[in-house]
Amino acid sequence: MPGSSRELSNIRFFIKDGCLCTFLLLYPDPLCLTPGGANGRRQREALLLHKPLLVVGTPGRLAQFVREGVLLLHTCPILVLDEADQLLGDNFREDLSHVAEHCGRKAVPGRQTVVVSATLSQTVLTKFSKWCPEPEFVTSGGAP
Numbered sequence: 132m133p134g135s136s137r138e139l140s141n142i143r144f145f146i147k148d149g150c151l152c153t154f155l156l157l158y159p160d161p162l163c164l165t166p167g168g169a170n171g172r173r174q175r176e177a178l179l180l181h182k183p184l185l186v187v188g189t190p191g192r193l194a195q196f197v198r199e200g201v202l203l204l205h206t207c208p209i210l211v212l213d214e215a216d217q218l219l220g221d222n223f224r225e226d227l228s229h230v231a232e233h234c235g236r237k238a239v240p241g242r243q244t245v246v247v248s249a250t251l252s253q254t255v256l257t258k259f260s261k262w263c264p265e266p267e268f269v270t271s272g273g274a275p
Contacts, residue, residue, distance in 0.1 A: 167188070167191050175199070178196065190226035191223075194225075197233050205235070205237040210235060212246050213247045213248070215246045219255065244259075244263045246263060
């Protein structure tokens with residue numbers, strides 16, 4: 132995914148500029164970035180040390196940390212799938228399934244899944260029905 136590291140770093144800037152101000156007082160480092168290709172050992176240490184409120188990463192790296200027991204998602208109430216149309220490719224499918232199966236399994240009242248993409252079609256949305264059984268659609272701008 133071109134530019135994904137730059138986009139992930141912008142999330143930290145956005146959050147620190149007000150989106151999670153209340154949580155910043157309680158969580159000194161509420162965000163942990165875990166992009167693939169970066170130093171996994173350092174990311175693992177950051178997850179264990181800071182216990183972040185929000186974890187952003189590639190499906191492969193997140194699935195790796197779930198398998199290792201470093202990232203515990205059973206009570207996580209929200210799963211956000213950005214660039215969803217790209218996540219359906221063969222290179223992401225197994226890792227995405229692994230993360231989705233663990234995320235929110237024990238969350239009360241359950242997990243909310245947010246599927247985001249600039250190019251979502253009905254065909255793509257149908258493929259996400261496994262993780263979004265009762266979807267509600269929200270569009271922005273000129274989208275139908």
